[in-house]
Amino acid sequence: MRIRGTFTQSGAGSEVDYRIEFIPMILWALVLAYMVSIPFVLVAVWSGYIPLSALAWVIGVTVIGLSVNLWFSERQAGWLKEYISSVLDLRPIGT
16 A cells, blocks of 8 residues: 655645555465466366365365455555645645
């Protein structure tokens, strides 16, 4: 995550215009790694090195793990936004 913003002088102090950006590079790397590994996993299953039931477990655990990770990321983004708001003592313009 990245926070970008600008400070503008006003009569009551400074106004902060900011936005929180999500940097998806790690997720794209994960997607690329999965796409690259699919042929290798298929060959391993076809050759009998990996049982098909184990592959089902891996897929299930991956889906659950990504869901939990997304949930934690959303919570952390909310906590970060609240923390920044409290530290900067943000108030609506005109108050």
